[in-house]
Amino acid sequence: DAEITQSPRHKITETGRQVTLACHQTWNHNNMFWYRQDLGHGLRLIHYSYGVHDTNKGEVSDGYSVSRSNTEDLPLTLESAASSQTSVYFCASSRSGYEQYFGPGTRLTVT
Amino acid sequence: QKEVEQDPGPLSVPEGAIVSLNCTYSNSAFQYFMWYRQYSRKGPELLMYTYSSGNKEDGRFTAQVDKSSKYISLFIRDSQPSDSATYLCAMSVSGGYNKLIFGAGTRLAVHP
Numbered sequence: 001d002a003e004i005t006q007s008p009r010h011k012i013t014e015t016g017r018q019v020t021l022a023c024h025q026t027w028n029h030n031n032m033f034w035y036r037q038d039l040g041h042g043l044r045l046i047h048y049s050y051g052v053h054d055t056n057k058g059e060v061s062d063g064y065s066v067s068r069s070n071t072e073d074l075p076l077t078l079e080s081a082a083s084s085q086t087s088v089y090f091c092a093s094s095r096s097g098y099e100q101y102f103g104p105g106t107r108l109t110v111t
Numbered sequence: 112q113k114e115v116e117q118d119p120g121p122l123s124v125p126e127g128a129i130v131s132l133n134c135t136y137s138n139s140a141f142q143y144f145m146w147y148r149q150y151s152r153k154g155p156e157l158l159m160y161t162y163s164s165g166n167k168e169d170g171r172f173t174a175q176v177d178k179s180s181k182y183i184s185l186f187i188r189d190s191q192p193s194d195s196a197t198y199l200c201a202m203s204v205s206g207g208y209n210k211l212i213f214g215a216g217t218r219l220a221v222h223p
Contacts, residue, residue, distance in 0.1 A: 035213075040119065042199060042215040043155070058210075090154055098143045098203055100211065102154030 002027040006091050006103040013110055019078040021106050023091030029101075031094045032074040034058075034066060036087040037105075043090065049074055081110045114138050117200055117214030126223050130187040134200035134214045137181065141202040141212075144176050146185045149197045149216065158198070159185065190221045 004025040013019050023032065030051045035043040045058030047066040055066050063085060065077045078085055088107050092100040117134045124130055132146075142163055147155035159174040161167045161183075167174045173186040183202075187194055200214040 040215055042115075042117070043201075043211075043213040045210065048210065092154075098145060098160060098211065099157045102156065104154050105152070 004091060004093055004101055004103040006089075006106050008106060009104065010107045011109070013081050013108070015081060015083060015110055017081050019081050019108070021076045021078075021089055021091075021108070023074045023076065023103060024072055025091075025093040025101070025103075026072065027093060027095065027101065028071055029093035029095045030071065031096075031100075032068070033092040033094075033100065034064070034074065034076045035090045035092065036060065036085075037090060038087050046076065046089075047074075078108075083110050086110045112137060113215075114212050115200060115202060115214045118217055119215050121218040121220060123220045123222065124190055126190060126192060126221055128190050128221070130190050130194070130219060130221075132185040132187075132198050132200075132217050132219070134183050134202075135181055136183070136202055136212075138202070138204070138212075139178075139181065140204040143203040144174070144183050145201040145203075145211070146172075146174060147199045147201055147213075149199060151196075155199055187219075190219075192221050192223055195220050 007022045033048045034046040049068040091103040094100045115136045144161045146159040148158045149155040164178045171188045175184045197216040199216040201211040
């Protein structure tokens with residue numbers, strides 16, 4: 001069955017370290033998204049991509065970067081992790097229309 | 112002011128109750144309205160999707176959109192303990208290339 005996976009599921013890192021969160025989908029969707037979820041804020045869009053080599057900034061993109069070298073993967077990189085980036089991160093994909101399929105999430109703690 | 116406002120709850124109801132979940136929004140350009148359900152420690156999943164105004168029914172779930180009031184609702188009839196989850200509303204403008212704006216989510220608990 002087609003699916004979307006995220007790794008790692010849990011990560012603890014130190015302030016200042018570079019961290020990369022992986023997202024892989026097997027639906028062959030063109031559109032992929034990264035969100036963070038914090039109490040009281042719901043899901044906020046970090047970056048998104050409409051296809052290979054296309055990336056766009058979302059609402060809360062400072063301190064994050066993405067690259068899209070193939071259809072299946074959209075890794076999210078925290079260049080220099082900060083405590084304010086402690087959150088749950090969700091990756092999502094969609095073919096067209098407005099239904100997005102979400103991964104299981106990565107719980108990141110920055111100490 | 113956030114573009115989409117949603118009461119975070121928590122909302123606690125007995126099994127069998129009718130549940131009403133609501134969101135208000137400020138951007139009159141929103142045309143697509145969705146409700147996602149998120150179980151604890153899981154990713155959200157699409158529950159209902161409505162275009163423009165009106166009602167949509169799917170089993171025990173009814174979604175309503177009132178664009179004149181910038182107000183959307185999700186009703187759950189005959190609520191079950193398995194409905195206990197966080198419900199997030201989401202919206203998008205027409206032609207918005209799938210960018211969704213989410214509410215903060217309302218946590219619902221249905222107790223037997």
